[in-house]
Amino acid sequence: MTTHLATERSGRRGARSARNPVGRAGYVFVSGYVLLLLAFGVLPTCYAVWLALSNSRNQLVGIGNFTRTFSDYRFGPAFVHIGLYLVIWLASLMILVVLLSLMLHGRMRRASTTLRFLFYLPGALAGVASVLLFLILLDPAASPVGWLLKAFGWETLAQVNAPGHLPVLFTVIAFWTGAGGWIVVMYGALNSIPDEILEAARIDGASTLQIALRIQIPMITKWIAYMLILAFAAGTQLFVEPQLVSLASWGMIPDSWSPNQLSYQYAFQAGDFNGAAALSVDLLVLGLACAALVVFRTGLFDRDEG
Amino acid sequence: MNNDVPVSSRRQLRHTAVAALGAVSLLALAACGSADPTPAATSSPAAFKPVAQEEGSEITVWADAGRVPGVQAYQKAHPDVKLKIVTYSGNANGANDLQTKVQLFDRTGSGWPDVAFSANVNDGTWAAQGKTPYAAPVDKGLVPAATLNGFAYGALNPCKFNGGTYCLRNDLAQNVLWYNKKLMDKFGYTAPTTWEEYQALGEKVAKEHPGYLVGTAGDAWSPEVYFWASQCPASTTTGAKKVTVDLQDAKCTRMAKLLDTLIAKGSVSKDTVFSAGFIKNQAAKVLMLPGPSWYGQVLFNSTFKIPKGQIAAAAPLKFEGDDKNYTGNVGGGLWFVSSHSKNLKAASDLVTWMTTSDDYQATAGTYPAYKPAADKWLAGQLKTGYFANDIDPAFKEAAELIWPGWSATQYSQEAIYSSTVIPALNSGKTLTDTLGTWQTAITDKAKPLGYTVN
Numbered sequence A: 001m002t003t004h005l006a007t008e009r010s011g012r013r014g015a016r017s018a019r020n021p022v023g024r025a026g027y028v029f030v031s032g033y034v035l036l037l038l039a040f041g042v043l044p045t046c047y048a049v050w051l052a053l054s055n056s057r058n059q060l061v062g063i064g065n066f067t068r069t070f071s072d073y074r075f076g077p078a079f080v081h082i083g084l085y086l087v088i089w090l091a092s093l094m095i096l097v098v099l100l101s102l103m104l105h106g107r108m109r110r111a112s113t114t115l116r117f118l119f120y121l122p123g124a125l126a127g128v129a130s131v132l133l134f135l136i137l138l139d140p141a142a143s144p145v146g147w148l149l150k151a152f153g154w155e156t157l158a159q160v161n162a163p164g165h166l167p168v169l170f171t172v173i174a175f176w177t178g179a180g181g182w183i184v185v186m187y188g189a190l191n192s193i194p195d196e197i198l199e200a201a202r203i204d205g206a207s208t209l210q211i212a213l214r215i216q217i218p219m220i221t222k223w224i225a226y227m228l229i230l231a232f233a234a235g236t237q238l239f240v241e242p243q244l245v246s247l248a249s250w251g252m253i254p255d256s257w258s259p260n261q262l263s264y265q266y267a268f269q270a271g272d273f274n275g276a277a278a279l280s281v282d283l284l285v286l287g288l289a290c291a292a293l294v295v296f297r298t299g300l301f302d303r304d305e306g
Numbered sequence B: 001m002n003n004d005v006p007v008s009s010r011r012q013l014r015h016t017a018v019a020a021l022g023a024v025s026l027l028a029l030a031a032c033g034s035a036d037p038t039p040a041a042t043s044s045p046a047a048f049k050p051v052a053q054e055e056g057s058e059i060t061v062w063a064d065a066g067r068v069p070g071v072q073a074y075q076k077a078h079p080d081v082k083l084k085i086v087t088y089s090g091n092a093n094g095a096n097d098l099q100t101k102v103q104l105f106d107r108t109g110s111g112w113p114d115v116a117f118s119a120n121v122n123d124g125t126w127a128a129q130g131k132t133p134y135a136a137p138v139d140k141g142l143v144p145a146a147t148l149n150g151f152a153y154g155a156l157n158p159c160k161f162n163g164g165t166y167c168l169r170n171d172l173a174q175n176v177l178w179y180n181k182k183l184m185d186k187f188g189y190t191a192p193t194t195w196e197e198y199q200a201l202g203e204k205v206a207k208e209h210p211g212y213l214v215g216t217a218g219d220a221w222s223p224e225v226y227f228w229a230s231q232c233p234a235s236t237t238t239g240a241k242k243v244t245v246d247l248q249d250a251k252c253t254r255m256a257k258l259l260d261t262l263i264a265k266g267s268v269s270k271d272t273v274f275s276a277g278f279i280k281n282q283a284a285k286v287l288m289l290p291g292p293s294w295y296g297q298v299l300f301n302s303t304f305k306i307p308k309g310q311i312a313a314a315a316p317l318k319f320e321g322d323d324k325n326y327t328g329n330v331g332g333g334l335w336f337v338s339s340h341s342k343n344l345k346a347a348s349d350l351v352t353w354m355t356t357s358d359d360y361q362a363t364a365g366t367y368p369a370y371k372p373a374a375d376k377w378l379a380g381q382l383k384t385g386y387f388a389n390d391i392d393p394a395f396k397e398a399a400e401l402i403w404p405g406w407s408a409t410q411y412s413q414e415a416i417y418s419s420t421v422i423p424a425l426n427s428g429k430t431l432t433d434t435l436g437t438w439q440t441a442i443t444d445k446a447k448p449l450g451y452t453v454n
Helices: A003-013 A015-019 A020-052 A065-070 A075-106 A114-124 A127-139 A147-149 A163-191 A196-201 A208-219 A220-237 A241-247 A260-266 A274-297 B010-027 B069-078 B097-110 B145-149 B181-187 B194-210 B222-227 B251-264 B276-281 B295-304 B343-355 B373-386 B392-399 B413-426 B431-449
Strands: B059-063 B083-087 B115-118 B173-181 B234-241 B241-242 B288-290 B312-314 B336-337
Touching: A020 A065, A020 B295, A075 A163, A075 A196, A075 A208, A075 A220, A075 A260, A075 B373, A114 A163, A114 B173, A127 A163, A127 A241, A163 A241, A196 A208, A208 A220, A208 B145, A260 A274, A260 B097, B010 B288, B059 B069, B059 B343, B069 B097, B069 B343, B115 B343, B173 B181, B173 B295, B173 B392, B181 B336, B194 B288, B222 B251, B222 B288, B251 B431, B288 B295, B295 B312, B312 B392, B336 B343, B336 B373, B343 B373, B373 B392, B413 B431
Parallel strands: B059 B083, B059 B115
Antiparallel strands: B115 B336, B173 B288, B173 B312, B234 B241
C-alpha cells in the first residue's frame, strides 16, 4: 500500500505526465482509488497514531502507551511467535514460489496452464473460508489426510495444535491460501524476460540451473522484493488463522498469540483503544521499516536499472 | 511501471518521511497526561439514571439463533410491542461480539441494543462495570423483587455487582453425574455418591473394562466441572476487581491428584467430548461423565446419538471429608437490559417474559434458572422418555448446590485452561505438575484487566 502511494505521488509530479494531455485522464482513473485510500487507509492510520499518543481523556501521553504495552507479559511472546512464523513463512514463500514458477516456466510448458490454474485455485477462496477448511483438515479424526497426521504420531486435534507446531501450521495455511497468486505473478515476470537473452545463454552453453541463477532470478528481483514487502506486512498482521483455530479448538491457542490478536484483546476485552492503537502502530512501523529496507536495497523505485 | 519514477522522487520521499517522523515525534514528546487507561476498577459506576423515556418506542433485541424463536413467540403474544430482532452469535464458544460492539457503541455514543442475550455467563463482569455500564440494574425498579426471588439459589450471582443485579439468568448449567445406566447395569456397577467411590470405580473400570471412560479432562470447562465442585479457590472475587487465586490449596490438589490417577489408568480421557475423534471412537464407551445439565440433550442425545433409555443423571458427588456436596456450573445465558434504552418498560418486560414464562422456558433446550419454570421443564423432560431415570431430583438438588466461592470474572477460566493446561496434559505432564503454570496464567490474565490478585 505504501509503495502504491509513493508511486502515484511521484508519478503525478513527473514532468512527463503533466505536459501530456493523456496524463490528465490518469487523474480521473486514480481518483477513485485515492479517495478510498484516504478514507480507509490514510485517515484510519492517522487516527491510530493519534490514539497511540493520547489517553482516553484525550490528553497527549507521549510514548506512555508504547512502554505500557511493551511491558505487557503477552507482548514478548506475541512478537516471538510472529517472528518465528515470519522466518518460516517468508523463507518457504520465497524459495517455493520462485522454484515452482521457474519449473512452470521452463520444464512444464505444456501442463503449465493447468498447473497455474490449480495453484491459483485455493487463493480464489476468500481467506476466512480457506482457514475454515483447514479446521477440518487439521483434525486427525475428521481429516481426509488423517493418515498423514497420524503418521506424525498425532492422534487428536490437541496434539496437532501443540504450541510448538503453530508457526509451521500457520505457514502451511498461509502458503496454501496465498502462494498461488504469487506463482502466477512470478510466472508473468519470467515471461517478461526476452527470449533472445535466454537463447543466447543456452547457445553459450549455460545449464538450466545457471540460467535460473544468473539470468532469471536476477531479472525478477524486483518482483521478489515486491512480494517480500507485501508478505511481510500481511504476515506481521496475522489474525484470522490463530483466532479461528483458537475458536475451533475451544481456546487451545492463546487468545493473544499474535500481536494483532493482542491488540484486539486490548481494544475489545479491556476497552483500551489507546493501548491497541500503540500495538498497531508498532506493526505499522515494522512494516514500513521492512518496506523501506527492501525498497532501497533492491532499488525497487529506480528507473535507471532494468 | 515502477521504473518510470525519476530518481529525484526518492529524495522527495525521504524528505516527506523525515518530516512526518518529526511531526510524530514532536507529538510524542509533548506528553502531559498519564498513559494509564481509565482505571475501570476504582471508578465506581454513577447511580443509574435512565435516559428520557419514550413510551411505546421500538426496542432492539439481540439474541442468538437458539433464543430468537422465543423472542418471536413473545412478539406473537404481545402484538402491540414494537420489536426489532437481530440475530447474532450470542457470544457462544468464546466469541465476544456483544462486548466488541458495545465498546464501539460507547465510543460513538449510540447504537446499543435495548435488550441483549449472551450465552457467556461471564459477560456481567464487563456489562455491569465502568463509568456508564451497558447493563441497567434490573433490581432498581425494573423487575419486581418477587420475580428475582423466584430464581434458583445463586443463579443471579453472575449478575450481582456493586450491590445491584444487572441481568436475568436464562438457564442454569449445574453439574450432575451423568452415567450410562445400561452399561453400568451390564458391568454390575452402581453410580457412586462420593468422589472417593468415583475414583475407586474409575480404577476398577480401567482394569476390568479398559477403553471405557468415567470422565474427560480435555474440555475447556473441566475446571468448572471438577475444580469448582472440589471448592478449589481458583476464581474467588472478594470485592470489585479483587480476586483470590490459590491452586496449591488442598481443595485443588485433591482434585488434581484424583484426575491424574484416572488419566494415568486411562479411564479419564485427555480429549474433549466435542472433538470429532471422541464422538467417533469414544462416545459409546462413556460409562460416567460429570458434567452440566445441558449434556443430557445436547451431548448424549444430539451429539453422541445414544439411544433412548440409557442415560441417567445422579446427584453431584461429595468428598468424604466434606459436610456437603457442592457442584459447579458450565455457562448459562444472561439477559441484559440496556441502561441507554428509551423504553426500559418494554425491555424489562421482554427479559422477564423470556426468563420466567412457562410458554417459553418450559420447552426451552436448557434448564430454566427460574424455579417455577424449571418444574415445568423437568416434567417436559420426563415426557420425552429419553432418560433412563427421572432426572428431576438430581437436577433440582444440583441447582441449589452450586458452590458460591467461584465467581464470574472478566477473563475466561475456560480459555486459560485450554491454552495452558490442555497442551501440557497432551505433552505428558500431569495436572499436579501444571498447577503452578496454571496459577501464573490466571494471574497474568487478571492483572491487565485491572484485577488485584492475591
